[in-house]
Amino acid sequence: MNFASDNTVGASAPVLQAIVEANAGAMAAYGNDEITRRVRARFAEIFERDVDVFFATTGTAANALALSSAVPPYGLCICHREAHVIDDECGAPEFFMHGAKLTGLPGVGAKLKADDVAAYVKSLPRAVKQMPPKALSISQVSEGGLVYDLDELAALGAVCREHGLAFHMDGARFANALVALGCTPAEMTWKRGVDILSFGATKNGGLMAEAIVVFRTDLAEALDYRSKRAGQIISKARLIAAQFEGYFADDHWLANARHANRMAKALSEGLARLPGVRLAWPTQANEVFPIIPHALDRALKAAGILYNPWTELSLPEGEHVGEGEVLVRLVASWATREEDVHRLLEIASSGVSRHAAE
Structure with a gap:
């Protein structure tokens, strides 16, 4: 994915x-x-x-x-x-x-x-x-x-x-x-x-x-x-x-953009519900910027999910990426499938649960 x-x-x-x-x-x-x-x-x-x-x-x-x-x-x-x-x-x-x-x-x-x-x-x-x-x-x-x-x-x-x-x-x-x-x-x-x-x-x-x-x-x-x-x-x-x-x-063009934004919103809301995950900035278009634990980062990457780390330069006042955390960017597109969003959230939820149990 x-x-x-x-x-x-x-x-x-x-x-x-x-x-x-x-x-x-x-x-x-x-x-x-x-x-x-x-x-x-x-x-x-x-x-x-x-x-x-x-x-x-x-x-x-x-x-x-x-x-x-x-x-x-x-x-x-x-x-x-x-x-x-x-x-x-x-x-x-x-x-x-x-x-x-x-x-x-x-x-x-x-x-x-x-x-x-x-x-x-x-x-x-x-x-x-x-x-x-x-x-x-x-x-x-x-x-x-x-x-x-x-x-x-x-x-x-x-x-x-x-x-x-x-x-x-x-x-x-x-x-x-x-x-x-x-x-x-x-x-x-x-x-x-x-x-x-x-x-x-x-x-x-x-x-x-x-x-x-x-x-x-x-x-x-x-x-x-x-x-x-x-x-x-x-x-x-x-x-x-x-x-x-x-x-x-x-x-x-508008239908494509609405779909991408909708997929990003679903991804954003699902990630934000997970313990230890918070959004660096609100999700307003088709990009999601969560701050996630390293354990979750490893779980997502182990599942073959591709995304990129992101810079911390423009975080809101009072926000920071702590030890054991990473800020990443995930982007939804006009071609993103709902099942891929759901699958990512399932993997993320499982990864968080395993980390909490350790």
């Missing part, structure tokens, strides 16, 4: 079928095809306004290109200190920003607070020796599995407007956050001040389906050229765009 990531499962049937259908015959290359035009129009419908859309094959490429459009080489991009853009992308954003810098701030559950961002910006000296802040990047869902609510997004958007920062959202798990909030894509993005979005589909049923959705026209001006230089203008672009047709059809 693999709960290591939502990247470990394949693509969903509607996405694969859309690729098969798009594969027939010949079409114009490099995004000049009818499928790509339809998908761009669909993005505009979903976000309730005109948007510029650029496709990418990976989330790293989408994030790096998005930030490169917003931050000049002498600029600074603010993010959480555990954000994917600063911690998991091998310096790609800084590379594509041609030397601009990412700086990470602390925050519980890998979330940033508007007041903390504002205070940091105000603390920076206004001198040529200091790189000026040009953008804010947040992860929605955060690296602690938490979801920014609409008020939090609006507050961050207001800070960006006040200080002239472009507001970027890393939406690798965009759909999971969206269904958790029960809002519209527009309400979770540009209506709260987001300027540019890395829209992820790969974790939620796509094969390699990422998009940069731009709400501020000036940020889109050079993205065609930046995408070309990054090798992200694909000759058979229709096969990238087609994934989104299958993804969006009949709200398949």
